[in-house]
Amino acid sequence: MELGWAAILLRIALRLWPVWLALALSFGAARAFRHRLGFLGRLLDSRTGMTGLALVLFWTFAALLAPLIVTHDPLAQLSGMRNAVPGTPLPDPQGGGYPHYLLGGDALARDVFSRMIAGARAVLAIAPAAALVAYMTGISLGLPAGYYRGRIDAGLTFAANLVIAFPGILLFFLLVTPEIRQTPIPRAMSAILFAIPLAFAAQLIRTRHVANRTRRRALLALTLALGVWAWSGLVLDADPLGLWRMPPNLLNIFIAVVFVSAPVVFRITRGLTLDLASRDYVAAARTRGETPAYIMLWEILPNARGPLIVDFCLRIGYITILLGALGFFGLGVSPESPDWGSTINQGRRLLTAYPHAALAPALALMSLVLGLNLLADGLREESLRD
Amino acid sequence: MALAALALTVIVFALTNLQPNLEKLARTQASTRMSDAEVASWLARNGYDRPMLIRYSEWLGVVPAWRGEDGTGGRCNTDPAPRFCGVLQGNWGWSTRFQGEVSAILGDRLAATGRLMFWVMLVMIPAALTLGILAGMREGSRIDRALSTVAITTTATPEYVSGVLLIALLASTQAGLSPLLTDLGLIDRPTLFLGNARSAATEPTFWNLALPVATIALAGMGYIARMTRASMAEVMAQPYIRTARLKGLPFRDIVLRHALRNALIAPFTVIMLQFPWLLNGVVITEVLFSYPGFGWTLVEAAGNNDIDLLLACSVVAVVLVLATQLISDLGYVWLNPRIRVR
Numbered sequence: 050m051e052l053g054w055a056a057i058l059l060r061i062a063l064r065l066w067p068v069w070l071a072l073a074l075s076f077g078a079a080r081a082f083r084h085r086l087g088f089l090g091r092l093l094d095s096r097t098g099m100t101g102l103a104l105v106l107f108w109t110f111a112a113l114l115a116p117l118i119v120t121h122d123p124l125a126q127l128s129g130m131r132n133a134v135p136g137t138p139l140p141d142p143q144g145g146g147y148p149h150y151l152l153g154g155d156a157l158a159r160d161v162f163s164r165m166i167a168g169a170r171a172v173l174a175i176a177p178a179a180a181l182v183a184y185m186t187g188i189s190l191g192l193p194a195g196y197y198r199g200r201i202d203a204g205l206t207f208a209a210n211l212v213i214a215f216p217g218i219l220l221f222f223l224l225v226t227p228e229i230r231q232t233p234i235p236r237a238m239s240a241i242l243f244a245i246p247l248a249f250a251a252q253l254i255r256t257r258h259v260a261n262r263t264r265r266r267a268l269l270a271l272t273l274a275l276g277v278w279a280w281s282g283l284v285l286d287a288d289p290l291g292l293w294r295m296p297p298n299l300l301n302i303f304i305a306v307v308f309v310s311a312p313v314v315f316r317i318t319r320g321l322t323l324d325l326a327s328r329d330y331v332a333a334a335r336t337r338g339e340t341p342a343y344i345m346l347w348e349i350l351p352n353a354r355g356p357l358i359v360d361f362c363l364r365i366g367y368i369t370i371l372l373g374a375l376g377f378f379g380l381g382v383s384p385e386s387p388d389w390g391s392t393i394n395q396g397r398r399l400l401t402a403y404p405h406a407a408l409a410p411a412l413a414l415m416s417l418v419l420g421l422n423l424l425a426d427g428l429r430e431e432s433l434r435d
Numbered sequence: 436m437a438l439a440a441l442a443l444t445v446i447v448f449a450l451t452n453l454q455p456n457l458e459k460l461a462r463t464q465a466s467t468r469m470s471d472a473e474v475a476s477w478l479a480r481n482g483y484d485r486p487m488l489i490r491y492s493e494w495l496g497v498v499p500a501w502r503g504e505d506g507t508g509g510r511c512n513t514d515p516a517p518r519f520c521g522v523l524q525g526n527w528g529w530s531t532r533f534q535g536e537v538s539a540i541l542g543d544r545l546a547a548t549g550r551l552m553f554w555v556m557l558v559m560i561p562a563a564l565t566l567g568i569l570a571g572m573r574e575g576s577r578i579d580r581a582l583s584t585v586a587i588t589t590t591a592t593p594e595y596v597s598g599v600l601l602i603a604l605l606a607s608t609q610a611g612l613s614p615l616l617t618d619l620g621l622i623d624r625p626t627l628f629l630g631n632a633r634s635a636a637t638e639p640t641f642w643n644l645a646l647p648v649a650t651i652a653l654a655g656m657g658y659i660a661r662m663t664r665a666s667m668a669e670v671m672a673q674p675y676i677r678t679a680r681l682k683g684l685p686f687r688d689i690v691l692r693h694a695l696r697n698a699l700i701a702p703f704t705v706i707m708l709q710f711p712w713l714l715n716g717v718v719i720t721e722v723l724f725s726y727p728g729f730g731w732t733l734v735e736a737a738g739n740n741d742i743d744l745l746l747a748c749s750v751v752a753v754v755l756v757l758a759t760q761l762i763s764d765l766g767y768v769w770l771n772p773r774i775r776v777r
Contacts, residue, residue: 207439210439211439211442211443211446214439214443214753214756214757215443215446215749215752215753216714216715216718216733216749216752216753216756217715218715218718218719218730218733218734219447219733219737219745219748219749219752222733222734222737222738223447223450223451223737224450226456228453228455228456228458228459228740229450229453229455229456231455232453232454232455234453366591370593373593373595373596374593374595374715374719377595377719377722378722378734390595393595393596393599396599397595397599397723400599400602400603400607400630401602401606401607401608401609401626401630402607402608402609403609404599404602404603404607404609404610404611405610407599407603408599408600408603408610411595411596411599411600412596412600414593414596415591415592415593415596415600418591418592418593419587419588419591419592421591422587422590422591423587426587
């Protein structure tokens with residue numbers, strides 16, 4: 050029997066029970082410990098911030114708990130379900146599987162609802178990690194540019210403006226192709242871009258534990274061992290345990306997205322550093338004889354964290370949009386990947402006749418990005434208050 | 436600025452001329468089932484096997500143009516062929532995808548995008564400014580909250596999402612408003628608007644152009660509105676506005692005559708800087724609605740490794756970006772006397 054809209058919504062809500070449970074638990078915990086959470090605790094009072102946080106957490110939990118939620122294998126094609134409208138029952142529901150396609154079937158007779166949930170996983174596996182690498186790169190280059198100024202600054206700013214002036218789509222078409230994967234360019238770029246976070250972490254430890262030499266040496270050795278392990282796995286695909294691995298096309302996309310986002314982070318960090326470098330506490334640290342690396346990482350960076358955290362939320366959202374755009378142009382991870390951009394791209398061919406296949410991932414992407422924007426807005430309001 | 440443009444063309448040239456890309460070009464141009472030796476000979480015959488730097492200089496027009504062994508082929512095929520034949524001489528080359536002069540193709544497409552953008556600006560700027568001014572006029576009021584939420588939502592919605600939503604809502608035979616209106620007999624077409632704007636390039640009407648225009652305008656609007664709101668809120672807190680209020684002027688006059696002009700300085704820069712940002716949106720929207728403009732051409736050129744067309748597209752895009760930066764700097768000084776005095 051075909052389901053009506055109310056029944057579909059009810060069944061989806063029931064199907065999402067692990068997400069509701071996780072949301073209730075996390076918000077309950079946040080309420081209970083709000084006084085110990087400080088900054089985050091105050092976020093609970095702002096309606097914008099709360100809405101944003103709820104949306105972001107919703108998709109995070111949906112991505113984490115996806116195996117519990119999906120009703121069908123997101124890649125399975127069931128005969129007779131091609132372009133099925135939402136709520137269509139399966140023709141022969143054998144084997145105790147879910148009896149309906151809740152949000153209908155796509156042009157290849159796959160379940161739209163399961164693909165949407167699996168898509169959250171595909172998107173949230175890349176976007177925050179890419180934003181993090183972009184942030185480390187942007188900060189590592191922006192701090193010295195703003196602190197030393199002069200020739201380093203001029204050179205780095207020129208390079209950053211060059212990347213920003215490039216129309217993003219064109220850059221993607223040049224950098225994310227099967228042809229370019231035959232050349233050493235993606236590997237070389239990833240070698241540099243993944244080495245920067247490693248150097249960043251090493252510098253953080255080196256400058257922090259100046260007094261305690263043995264501890265510093267131990268921590269540095271640990272970080273470098275972990276870092277080189279990850280680096281060799283991601284860049285050279287030489288991890289013996291196979292824990293750190295990225296298929297070449299995913300690496301290609303990841304690097305392209307980081308490459309486009311890092312210059313923007315660089316510009317923000319540089320601007321903040323230029324401003325903060327003239328403060329009294331920086332002059333005081335200089336008089337104490339601190340090294341420039343210490344001043345940049347432990348005097349300037351913590352004081353620049355407010356705007357950087359706000360922008361980090363926005364950046365994840367922006368990277369989600371970029372990944373979607375890549376999928377939209379058919380440059381996504383793989384043709385059958387359930388990520389939202391690729392799904393929208395496949396759905397748009399039959400958009401006027403069967404809009405549901407493209408509509409579900411479109412709304413999902415929109416709500417996640419909206420959540421990140423609202424969260425950033427809430428954080429900004431909170432940080433302006435003190 | 437010229438240096439930046441030059442550096443960008445070098446990068447695009449280098450990336451489009453990578454060996455695998457050239458092999459793909461050879462296969463699409465001649466035959467998909469060529470052997471590797473045939474590909475190599477095709478590349479040699481068409482002059483693609485020479486060093487990249489020399490070919491780039493030829494494209495730029497600072498080195499004499501290449502000729503095939505029999506004196507034909509290469510960039511300029513007129514008789515007698517000029518010695519130099521590059522961009523500096525005004526020759527943008529030959530498009531392998533569309534089989535035509537790049538300058539002619541790109542001229543047409545840019546004009547089409549220009550028409551689209553004209554309507555976008557006409558819709559977007561007044562709407563965004565009104566939204567921002569209404570929201571910033573009384574900061575923290577209910578109207579401000581509501582309009583700010585709208586602005587955030589539109590910024591958070593990329594073009595490929597809003598376009599899909601608009602098509603589903605207004606141009607689908609199965610969902611949204613169109614089936615309803617057809618049943619009621621209010622429209623005599625199957626859908627309210629057209630989901631495909633290919634016809635809009637030759638004969639634009641309200642019905643085929645409305646959705647692409649709305650898609651681009653919606654995405655660009657939120658940001659301008661938020662900037663206007665912030666600027667308006669700041670101006671409304673100034674002492675001279677308080678003075679005007681204490682003088683007993685009506686609120687309408689304060690907003691329209693005292694606050695507005697000062698509040699519009701910052702959004703001007705934002706609107707100018709929005710141009711290059713809109714470029715991405717234009718590409719996506721034109722592909723979604725298959726509107727044959729600049730963005731659609733760019734995607735076609737990139738997908739088929741059409742070197743000359745892609746280079747021309749990137750030059751246009753880069754010049755646009757850098758020019759808007761320059762204009763926004765100059766315009767800011769021109770609009771804001773406080774900077775000039777300093």
